[in-house]
Amino acid sequence: MNKLKLTPFLLLASVAWLHAGDTVGLDNGMANLYETSSAESRSISPENFTGEKGQAGMATNGTGRHASSELGQGWKVSPSIHIKGATTVTLADIKGPGCIHQIWMTLAGNWQHAIIRIYWDGETNASVECPAGDFFACGLGKYCQISSLPVCVNPGSGFNCYWPMPFRKSARITMENMEGADTKGMGLYYQVNYELTPVPRDAGYFHAQYHHENPLKTSGLYTILDNVKGEGQYVGTYLAVDVHDPGWWGEGEIKFYLDGDDKFPTICGTGTEDYFCGSYNFENHDLHKYQTFSTPYTGLAQVLPPDKIYETNQQFGLYRWHITDPIRFKKDLKVTIQALGWKKGGLYKQLDCEMASVAYWYQKNPHSDFPAFPGLDELGWH
16 A cells, blocks of 8 residues: 655645645635635624524614514614613623624714723733724724724724734623713624634734823823733834924834833834824925825824814824734833924924823733723823
């Protein structure tokens, strides 16, 4: 009986096939959309809280009960939920392995007081903890349209997230309404689309952390992210700024401290608008005002008020996704950005802006505990 001899070519081919099998259901995109897969599609919404097969649209009671009363079961009986003040609800509790591919939601309430948290594989400390608006790069409590690859915000307040989020044992998503128990509460429409599929050993877990300083703890310096321990890659920044000085505010450099960097970082940018892939103050020189933009990887989506330039108390919302250029770290990571403007004589001036941010990254677990989340009074803009 002939034995199969594994030539180097066959060995490489078999390894490639095994690797491809490991990622079935994870790498969805136009380049491989034609490929069939053994992954199982599932979706959680108020019409199917568990995502179980063949269990959607069965509700007989819900927020659409009156509207559907003449039509009955199967006719939009439970399209949303209501979250009372000072209450946390579980939006999804999924058993893995699998991968979340899209989250859509719209909130009837204060986006900064609705806190989304995501827990992987039974952990008790969240890997995602952000006000809902800021998580979808739409902070400052105001709507703006965003047309990027991992995040879209569409009229009238449709929040969409396309960050791939693999998990091995479980994924749990919660939403907290931080407003008082005596408030009227908030309505939430949402859908979590995911696939049940094997997850490869090298897949990291998605993380997103919110931070807010007013005033800045150190004049002219804001910390976006600190105390990250482990191996992974930094994939995005959302930054909101309220300037307290007249003139251009964005001369500050972003700095990435990697794997033991001390006084000086490994990566240093050349200016705030440069990091967010613009130039020369984001100014439209014909109209003499800030020019908003939203592209697949970066944007200045918010300028409030939009018809002013170089004035105090203007607000800005910016995003930068490191999709083709992730910042990889092996042991630890810290990210800072300077708040830097100008004073007379062509000299830099350290500013005391109000700043908030969301840092997005993937890493192998376990992750460091996040800092204590700010209280309700600390979340608003002043």
